[in-house]
Amino acid sequence: MSAETIATIWAFLIATAVFLYVCMDGFDLGVGILFPWIRGQEDRDVSVNTIAPVWDGNETWLIMGGAGLFAVFPLAYATIMPALYMPIILMLLALIFRGVSFEMRFRAETEGQRLAWDRAFSWGSYAATLCQGLALGAFVQGIEVEERAYAGGWWDWLTPFSCLTAAALVVGYGLLGACWLVWKTEGELQDQARTLARRLGWLTLACIALVSAIMPFLQPEFRDRWFAFPAILAALPVPLLVVWLGWRMFRALGETDGHPWRDGLPFLCALGLFFLAYTGLGISMWPMMVPPEITIWDAAAPRDSQLFLLVGAAVLIPIILAYTGYVYWLFRGKVKHGEGYH
Incomplete structure (x- = not known):
């Protein structure tokens, strides 16, 4: 295989790892985002x-994405990280703080301590999500590069567009969390989750529309991907599928017969919305690794390094997928009061 082919494979692997992280850690961060609206300590x-059996394993994909970027696309890593140091560091600190509060809330000896750790769990979820959204918005908006090095300022990541993407990600993760609770719970808590999912569903669709309307004007290349012929023919199905999935999700949220498949359908539809949004982002950016200048092939490591790491990935990724699938299968079904992590 040529160096260009291996780099393309690695680009898809890293993109897949990031998407899996967004989906898997998105719903458990979403549960923390919903905490202020979940009434009652038992329901919390x-x-x-x-999420207790899976939350820490979900973050495996974040590590893989970051490590893969560092090893296989060192130029991209060297330009992206200086541009996004602040939101990335704050995100990691928030995830650590959230992980501590996850454990400590079950060991609190008083109601006051439990409430404090509940707030820490929720605030950590909000902070991590906001930082991810800020980093995403700053990355998409473009990173200033001169002579293969970051040439921007310390606060370039903080822009109106990055703030919009941060707010949109909070809403989207909240939708994933609400749909996850519809699937995994029952009774009054499930009813609360359905109500929240309907409200967040409308907000998510509005955020997708707003971000999609702004993106073509961020970079000329983005505009060409969406509006130039024949590229528009490939891009056109994405918004149409977003509308259809949104309709199907709201319809599924109204089906309350308790069938496990129907309870899980809103979550699958929400994942589908994230996949379509991610696909739209990919259509806009391909083949840029660091917009607007550095492509996948510009940023790639030497061929031998890519190939050596690809062999390792070919061994490890199936193991991770098998283990992850087994854990989700093992802890399938509804979670009831008095059951689970203690």
């Missing part, structure tokens, strides 16, 4: 118990 305990 059940909510946390739905």
Whole structure:
């Protein structure tokens, strides 16, 4: 295989790892985002118990994405990281703080301590999500590069567009969390989650529309991907599928017969919305690794290094997928009051 082919494979692997992280850690961060609207300590305990077996494993994909970028696309890593140091560091600190509060809330000896750790869990979820959204918006908006090095300022990541993407990601993760709770819980908590999912569903669709309307004007290349012929023919199905999935999600949220498949359908539709949004981002950016100048092939490491790491990835990724699938299968089904993590 040529160096260009291996670099393309690695680009898809890293993009897939990032997407899996967004989906998997998105719903458990979403549960923390919903905490202020979940009434009752027992319902909060059940909510946390739905993610207890999987939340830390979900972050495996974030590590893989970051490590893969560092090893296979060192130029991209060397330009992206200085541009996004602040939001990335704050995100990691928030994830650590959230992980500590996850454990400590179950060991609190008083109601006051439990409330404090509940707030820490929720605030950590909000902070991590906001930082991810800020980093995403700053990355998409473009990174200033001169002579293969970052040439921007310390606060370039903080822009109106990055703030919009941060708010949109909070809404989107909240939708994933609400749909996850619809799937994994029952009774009054599930009813609360359905109500929240309907509201967040409308907000998510509005955010997708707003961000999509702004993106073509961020870079000329983005505009060409969406509006130039024949590229528009490939891009046109994305917004149409977004509308259809949104309609199907709201319809599924109204089906309350308790069938496990129907309870899980809103979550699958929400994942589909994230996939379509991610696909739209990919259509806009391909083949740029660091917009607007550095392509995948410009940023890639030497061929031998890429190939050596690809062999390792070919061994490890199936193991990670198998283990992750087994854990989700093992802890399938509804989580009820008094069951789960203690």
